[in-house]
Amino acid sequence: MTLDDARALDADDPLRGLRDRFALPEGIIYLDGNSLGPLPWITAERLDDLVHRQWGERLIRSWNEAGWTEAPTRIGDKIARLIGAAPGEVVATDSTSVCLFKLVSAAATLRDGAIAAQADGFPTDRYLAQTIAAQLGRPFRAVTDAGAALAPDVAVALLAEVDYRSGARLDMAALQARAAATGTHLVWDLSHSAGAVPIDLQAAGATLAVGCGYKYLNGGPGAPAFLHVGRPLQAMLPPVIAGWWAHDRPFDFSPEFRPASGITRFLSGTPPMLALAALEAGVDLMLEADATQLRDKGTALWTLFTDEVSRRCPSLVLRTPRDPAARGSHALFEHPHALAIVRAGIERGVIGDYRPTGLARFGITPMTLSYQDVWRAAAILGDVVNGEAWRDLRFQAGGVVT
């Protein structure tokens, strides 16, 4: 593959117009959309309207006239289309951590038994499963093999569909079938898969899921998460954080708590409108793209990038499965000096991120990257690893956000 080959692929790319919809800075190849998606131009416009007109001029009236009150469910219904859920099964609200807390705690009320999470999954998932188990007086089980989380004595299992480091993707349908056999309630963390890979919760039989708004959905730093509960399960799950927006009729200000019968029982406080408006813009943009074209381009970009990096830098060991069905859309490489490599790449305009220990992570997002982008990124990483500059870099504490 040459740069000219990449140029030819870009010329034929049916999605090439999407990249211009984002505010991608000059001189930067951004391979960290898996951590913080870039700014869509439409988001800046929508926020400007929200701030100056809806908030500034219309003030409190916007709760009714600008659709603020319906924002969590309206955005939820849009996200539902991205993840194979039905309308009325998703809300956008709170942080990923808070949403996971709600669903794991609620699902645990359905039966006795342990709460399980992946031993090497994203820290929040494990911390939450462990602390919720302690709060409820249940055993906690950390599993290295996801399938082991599904056992007759496990009440709730929290699994990430795509691993935040390796990018390895679980077989959702197969694990749901196993969960049905053991009676385990499976809560899916879609943080690294929603917007990155095609998801069909209904086809897989998945009934409980949470995902992140600020990664592939391009919702902005710390964007609200989304929470999915299959309709038959909604009325069976208690609203664990029963703020006034969980009420069937919040604006009655009734002293008696009567939870909403549908998905809004999983809301809590007043919706964060600035954050939700940005999330909605990102989701709207993603819904414009053809899902099949996104998947195909994502696969082609990923293969181009990992092939080129592996060819130029044999010392970088790919830790992500090559099979598109078995991975998300980021790529993880292991190297003893991964931190220095990531830092040197950033200095040269290739933004990836580092994860402990010795892991360099690169997000390959088909909406915002061209074939030339990933070809050039691989070339720059090759220069870094095959040059001497990166050896001089000092390892520094801290890092960038997942």
Place this chain on the structure above:
Amino acid sequence: MTLDDARALDADDPLRGLRDRFALPEGIIYLDGNSLGPLPWITAERLDDLVHRQWGERLIRSWNEAGWTEAPTRIGDKIARLIGAAPGEVVATDSTSVCLFKLVSAAATLRDGAIAAQADGFPTDRYLAQTIAAQLGRPFRAVTDAGAALAPDVAVALLAEVDYRSGARLDMAALQARAAATGTHLVWDLSHSAGAVPIDLQAAGATLAVGCGYKYLNGGPGAPAFLHVGRPLQAMLPPVIAGWWAHDRPFDFSPEFRPASGITRFLSGTPPMLALAALEAGVDLMLEADATQLRDKGTALWTLFTDEVSRRCPSLVLRTPRDPAARGSHALFEHPHALAIVRAGIERGVIGDYRPTGLARFGITPMTLSYQDVWRAAAILGDVVNGEAWRDLRFQAGGVVT
């Protein structure tokens, strides 16, 4: 009091410059800052920078270089100055409902006993206290007299310092002294008092509090809340929603959960930066104002407004205590046709809000209102109530947000 008198007071007002710092629309007198504070101009500027430069251009790098990572504690320390707390005792995070859930649930672990809330308080407070009690297998007690919540068999009492309807203010120091005697952990909901009245948590001996960012702090629609835990109590309270930001070193991505020793153990997920930036701007603006001048002007405005409304509209019955020490900064009037009056006022440019049943609420905020504003608002309400137009208005379902 004549309009000329009000003009003279404005000319002498040392805070008169503050009003111009807000985007108050022409032809509107906004008496609903107690529900959604208006837009400070500086907020629009800060958000523009956050969106275009920090997110758009600097992308993931802003977590480190733009102070995003420290935002919850940095803003918390600023809010601490408004409520008489020490640095390191406050974080800005999540919604009011989620923050209240965290503190009430955590405080309940400290001792056995009932969980109490005000029977006629804001719905979230009662719903949360009741559902948390059920989750923990504790008795729930709804009290009509706040003092009754402090009893030897009550483990945690959740009390609003200022009532969201009547505006009546509790004596925080007296109730804390009583709580100390009964061993009850008192959680204060400061939603209708923070930014509205001078608060000194340390002087009152208060150790647990939550407040709202989108009312008097002018943080924008659905702004993050703040959460206060006195330093000696921090290490004793479990982080109930133990997301990765509650960890002592979140960026280690350690599989073992080791909660932060300080206030950040009450964080959960990634901070919502758009929302936090707006909140910080509102708080910064409030810190520019002299607290004593704010209090004095607030008292004078409130008296002018309620006197003029009562004089012009004897049928509107004031339900807020007149004593400045016994109330917040909003005024509540009862009238059988309060909904129609509020709607007719809004049509004439006076924005207040309605609360069931038969209650008209008006926020009197000294940062954003002039003496002429409140004089004119009272005159317009007088025209409404003494005219015939409002009688024709139909009562409609729904309302505006608290």
